[in-house]
Amino acid sequence: MSAASLTDSFLERAPLALRDWVVNFLPAPLQWLGHHLITIIAVLAVFGTFFAFTTIAERKLLARLQNRLGPNRSGLPWIKGLTLFGLSQPFADAIKTLTKEDIVPAAADKCLHFLAPVIVVAFSLMTFAVLPFGRHLIPVELDAALLYFFAAGAATELAIFMAGWSSRNKYSLLAAMRALAQLISYELPLILSVVPIVLVTSTLSTQGIVLAQGGWTFGFLPHWFVFTPWGFPGFIIFLVAALAESNRSPFDLPEAESELIAGHLTEYSGFKYALFFMAEYFGLTALSGLGVTLFLGGWQAPIAALQFIPSYAWFMLKLIGMLVFFIWIRGTLLRLRIDQLTRLAWQFLVPLALLNVGNAAFWILTSSWSGPLQLIRWAVSLAIIVIPFILLGRTLTAGYAPRAYRYAP
Amino acid sequence: MLGSGIINGLIVTAKNFAGSYHDPERMVTVEYPEQKTVLPENYRNFPFLITENATDPMGTLRCVACQICEKECPPQCIIIEKSKDKKPDATGKLQLYPAIFGIDTSVCMSCQICVEVCPFDAIKMDKVFEIATTDRFQDLFLDRERLAKPNSYYHEIHPVEAAEVDGRLLAERKAAEEKAKVAAAAKAAAAAAKPVVTPPPATP
Numbered sequence: 001m002s003a004a005s006l007t008d009s010f011l012e013r014a015p016l017a018l019r020d021w022v023v024n025f026l027p028a029p030l031q032w033l034g035h036h037l038i039t040i041i042a043v044l045a046v047f048g049t050f051f052a053f054t055t056i057a058e059r060k061l062l063a064r065l066q067n068r069l070g071p072n073r074s075g076l077p078w079i080k081g082l083t084l085f086g087l088s089q090p091f092a093d094a095i096k097t098l099t100k101e102d103i104v105p106a107a108a109d110k111c112l113h114f115l116a117p118v119i120v121v122a123f124s125l126m127t128f129a130v131l132p133f134g135r136h137l138i139p140v141e142l143d144a145a146l147l148y149f150f151a152a153g154a155a156t157e158l159a160i161f162m163a164g165w166s167s168r169n170k171y172s173l174l175a176a177m178r179a180l181a182q183l184i185s186y187e188l189p190l191i192l193s194v195v196p197i198v199l200v201t202s203t204l205s206t207q208g209i210v211l212a213q214g215g216w217t218f219g220f221l222p223h224w225f226v227f228t229p230w231g232f233p234g235f236i237i238f239l240v241a242a243l244a245e246s247n248r249s250p251f252d253l254p255e256a257e258s259e260l261i262a263g264h265l266t267e268y269s270g271f272k273y274a275l276f277f278m279a280e281y282f283g284l285t286a287l288s289g290l291g292v293t294l295f296l297g298g299w300q301a302p303i304a305a306l307q308f309i310p311s312y313a314w315f316m317l318k319l320i321g322m323l324v325f326f327i328w329i330r331g332t333l334l335r336l337r338i339d340q341l342t343r344l345a346w347q348f349l350v351p352l353a354l355l356n357v358g359n360a361a362f363w364i365l366t367s368s369w370s371g372p373l374q375l376i377r378w379a380v381s382l383a384i385i386v387i388p389f390i391l392l393g394r395t396l397t398a399g400y401a402p403r404a405y406r407y408a409p
Numbered sequence: 410m411l412g413s414g415i416i417n418g419l420i421v422t423a424k425n426f427a428g429s430y431h432d433p434e435r436m437v438t439v440e441y442p443e444q445k446t447v448l449p450e451n452y453r454n455f456p457f458l459i460t461e462n463a464t465d466p467m468g469t470l471r472c473v474a475c476q477i478c479e480k481e482c483p484p485q486c487i488i489i490e491k492s493k494d495k496k497p498d499a500t501g502k503l504q505l506y507p508a509i510f511g512i513d514t515s516v517c518m519s520c521q522i523c524v525e526v527c528p529f530d531a532i533k534m535d536k537v538f539e540i541a542t543t544d545r546f547q548d549l550f551l552d553r554e555r556l557a558k559p560n561s562y563y564h565e566i567h568p569v570e571a572a573e574v575d576g577r578l579l580a581e582r583k584a585a586e587e588k589a590k591v592a593a594a595a596k597a598a599a600a601a602a603k604p605v606v607t608p609p610p611a612t613p
């Protein structure tokens with residue numbers, strides 16, 4: 001099969017063909033509106049369902065990581081004995097949260113208290129607009145897509161502070177301030193870890209970045225950025241920062257229930273509470289999608305021979321892989337303290353991310369090296385990041401680890 | 410090196426994940442309504458009345474309506490009304506029996522004090538815990554028909570304790586019989602030695 005037939009195969013085109021078929025029923029002046037509405041509905045439907053099944057997958061996986069069974073009871077209504085491994089749990093949860101009472105504190109700022117969950121969901125959904133889900137599937141093609149993604153993603157921090165402030169509760173406010181400190185601290189390594197990619201590809205367009213990762217050496221070594229000496233540390237920094245940005249364990253301080261009740265969500269109940277969690281999962285999914293796009297080759301197949309599988313399937317597979325990895329992390333690590341959290345960001349991740357930018361610059365400058373010089377290029381590039389990693393790690397953990405027990409044997 | 414601890418931790422949880430599918434030893438979950446754990450022998454919950462004979466539970470209650478448990482019960486959840494007539498008990502002796510014996514399980518705190526004070530080993534602790542009902546008044550107040558359970562059931566739930574109780578009761582009965590025999594023999598001997606009954610001394 002030739003490359004052209006692969007890029008334009010029926011499966012590759014099917015979602016677009018379906019959309020055009022529906023749009024053609026509309027009168028010509030309304031077609032642009034239908035076009036965009038269908039895109040929005042598709043993203044909402046796909047990622048809404050994805051969110052629902054992420055929650056059950058997370059609960060199941062966490063349970064298995066801790067030698068438990070996880071939810072396996074909820075089946076279908078009116079059919080007894082058919083539990084489907086508890087797969088209908090998210091729908092039962094949705095009905096439960098919808099039927100719960102919505103309590104607004106008497107002293108709360110009613111308007112902001114209502115707006116905060118709406119805004120947090122809206123902004124986290126907006127980030128999906130620039131993710132290339134497939135070869136031809138991108139809701140909006142922007143030249144400055146990366147900039148837009150981080151702008152929309154950072155706006156959710158505003159909503160979190162809105163929630164904390166409008167609740168008129170000191171725990172909520174303290175937690176919201178902690179959340180802001182955390183989110184602003186980790187915004188920096190997150191963006192710095194992306195800068196090398198912009199340097200190398202010299203584009204901010206997500207589709208352009210994915211296209212730059214196309215091609216294979218010998219047909220099975222993909223040219224993904226994660227397999228470069230500057231892309232791998234960048235990916236690790238991105239992962240850590242993405243975990244912190246989406247308030248997930250081990251960085252789930254803003255809603256650390258043992259310390260701050262439920263953080264900025266203390267005064268929220270019922271469906272508004274669920275909306276915050278929805279936004280958290282949307283944010284996590286969007287950041288994972290961005291990670292896939294930037295470092296894991298986006299919708300590109302890992303092996304040239306597997307190109308016949310449509311590109312959006314590859315994207316979803318990689319996305320699921322990222323989410324499973326995040327769940328695995330959550331099932332393993334303990335929560336950090338707030339001082340450890342900011343220390344990690346400012347003293348460790350930011351310097352390494354800055355070095356990594358220089359590393360990428362070196363990689364571009366030496367792009368003409370070939371033959372044995374290629375080995376030197378790899379060695380120098382690795383040294384630029386590995387030596388500071390080891391030295392920084394040693395200095396920062398000096399006196400901290402391994403922990404000396406004075407009384408216990 | 411920094412980060413090696415995280416990798417070790419990830420390996421541990423990955424082993425848990427894989428092991429949870431093929432190694433039942435790892436799984437501690439008991440899926441309750443379908444599977445049940447074996448309760449420890451000393452588990453106790455709510456008292457019940459012991460009957461000697463399963464076929465005639467009301468006729469062979471060990472309880473003689475002495476009302477000690479009713480008076481000792483800290484939350485006062487026991488109600489007893491004595492019978493007007495007497496019935497023979499297991500040893501054939503005529504005894505009172507409870508016309509009404511009720512325990513309000515919504516008040517009972519399973520303290521076992523009624524069991525400790527009972528001189529007749531008539532009330533013992535049960536092992537039931539699935540006692541949810543739809544009516545909190547009628548269904549939680551247990552009358553003597555619902556409280557009465559045969560001695561064989563007691564042997565089933567607390568075998569060691571029940572064997573000890575049965576052995577003691579048997580020994581007591583034997584001792585009582587022998588004492589009665591000795592007394593009867595002594596009486597007979599006394600009757601044979603002194604056929605003439607001396608009149609009791611006149612009281613002043």
